[in-house]
Amino acid sequence: MFRAFRLIANMLRPRVFLSSLCVVIVLFSFLQLVAYLYAPDYAPNLMNMFRSRDETVADLFEETVEGVFVFGDSTVSAGDFAATPYPYGLDWKNGPGGRFSNRYTIADCFATKVGTHISQPFNTFGKDAKVDDAGINFGTGGCGLLDKTRPPSRYWQCSSASEQKSQMINLDLNKTRIEKAVFLVSMAGNDFIFSYLNKRQVVHKFFYLYLLSDAKEFAQELGVEMKGLLETLYTFGARKFVVNNVGPVGCIPNLRHSFKMMTCNVQLNEDVKMYNNHLKAVLRDFANMFVESKVVLADSYGVLSLILDDPAKYGFKNVSHACCGKWSKETNMFECNNSTEICGDRKAYLFFDGAHTTDQANKVFADNCLSGKVCSRVGKH
Ligand SMILES: *[C@@H]1O[C@H](CO)[C@@H](O)[C@H](O)[C@H]1NC(C)=O
Numbered sequence: 001m002f003r004a005f006r007l008i009a010n011m012l013r014p015r016v017f018l019s020s021l022c023v024v025i026v027l028f029s030f031l032q033l034v035a036y037l038y039a040p041d042y043a044p045n046l047m048n049m050f051r052s053r054d055e056t057v058a059d060l061f062e063e064t065v066e067g068v069f070v071f072g073d074s075t076v077s078a079g080d081f082a083a084t085p086y087p088y089g090l091d092w093k094n095g096p097g098g099r100f101s102n103r104y105t106i107a108d109c110f111a112t113k114v115g116t117h118i119s120q121p122f123n124t125f126g127k128d129a130k131v132d133d134a135g136i137n138f139g140t141g142g143c144g145l146l147d148k149t150r151p152p153s154r155y156w157q158c159s160s161a162s163e164q165k166s167q168m169i170n171l172d173l174n175k176t177r178i179e180k181a182v183f184l185v186s187m188a189g190n191d192f193i194f195s196y197l198n199k200r201q202v203v204h205k206f207f208y209l210y211l212l213s214d215a216k217e218f219a220q221e222l223g224v225e226m227k228g229l230l231e232t233l234y235t236f237g238a239r240k241f242v243v244n245n246v247g248p249v250g251c252i253p254n255l256r257h258s259f260k261m262m263t264c265n266v267q268l269n270e271d272v273k274m275y276n277n278h279l280k281a282v283l284r285d286f287a288n289m290f291v292e293s294k295v296v297l298a299d300s301y302g303v304l305s306l307i308l309d310d311p312a313k314y315g316f317k318n319v320s321h322a323c324c325g326k327w328s329k330e331t332n333m334f335e336c337n338n339s340t341e342i343c344g345d346r347k348a349y350l351f352f353d354g355a356h357t358t359d360q361a362n363k364v365f366a367d368n369c370l371s372g373k374v375c376s377r378v379g380k381h
Pocket residue numbers: 174175176177
């Protein structure tokens with residue numbers, strides 16, 4: 001105790017204090033340099049330690065958000081095409097069905113957080129859509145960024161990125177509103193599940209190295225499509241973008257179960273990460289080329305990894321099983337319907353069905369996005 005006091009008293013002596021300060025400054029600069037050299041994207045975060053942590057998306061865009069236009073898959077779909085009957089939506093009284101969650105998707109959580117209305121699905125507007133204050137949700141469950149990505153069932157209808165894109169540009173919307181709205185893009189997970197994985201399983205038995213270069217190629221293929229989507233939206237008048245990366249799809253209950261071990265498919269997650277890194281570069285190039293744009297990367301992969309690593313910290317008890325669903329050998333997935341069991345405490349589960357996160361998980365995502373931990377602006381600005 002006494003020694004500690006002496007140490008502090010010593011440090012308070014001007015010369016000792018000054019040299020300690022110098023050491024701290026030198027150390028800090030060194031850390032900055034190391035961070036800059038090894039991870040330029042994270043380097044500014046070191047400075048953020050001294051700034052207020054409560055950065056909001058409104059801050060990211062430097063103005064309030066007016067309406068959200070949504071493009072994507074079941075992570076954001078509000079039910080275009082897909083009727084998702086009970087128990088989907090069971091925690092949303094009188095809420096619209098069609099969502100792959102017990103209540104809100106990440107798009108709904110995002111809109112609610114930034115204080116705009118939840119946008120309605122495209123088909124409820126029809127072809128002669130008028131300007132809607134809340135934006136429009138073009139998302140559908142099952143498709144991907146690539147046109148070739150389709151769900152296994154022939155009877156399942158969905159729109160790929162290019163189809164959603166053409167639905168948008170055929171509408172006559174108010175340009176002033178478009179400029180002020182946020183364009184939320186969340187897709188490519190299905191490309192890994194339905195296009196990449198299937199191809200991979202076949203080749204897997206023969207040659208491993210080929211696969212690694214294939215992962216890179218696949219990332220490039222997705223990147224080209226994403227770039228095309230953003231450029232089209234920009235030409236249409238969009239200026240504010242939030243782009244979600246792909247989560248650790250190797251950890252969804254369906255894939256855990258089909259690989260028999262109930263552990264995550266680590267290799268698939270690595271391949272997803274390769275795409276996510278490439279996506280970041282694509283977004284940075286886009287933001288730097290179109291200087292009027294404001295581009296935010298939402299790191300779904302990051303936040304889901306945090307939850308998977310320490311579920312209790314985020315209030316989850318079960319991150320490996322579906323809250324609702326029974327394994328079906330025919331479809332090779334957990335089926336969630338009105339005759340399968342549903343968990344009691346939905347807030348304790350990360351996954352509602354075999355592939356989709358619960359309302360609670362989506363809320364954690366949105367909360368963390370808005371606090372600046374999950375979402376960050378990319379490009380020079
Ligand atoms: C377009 O939106 C702006 C901003 O909300 C509004 O002031 C303007 O009146 C709208 N224009 C038309 C033609 O509706």
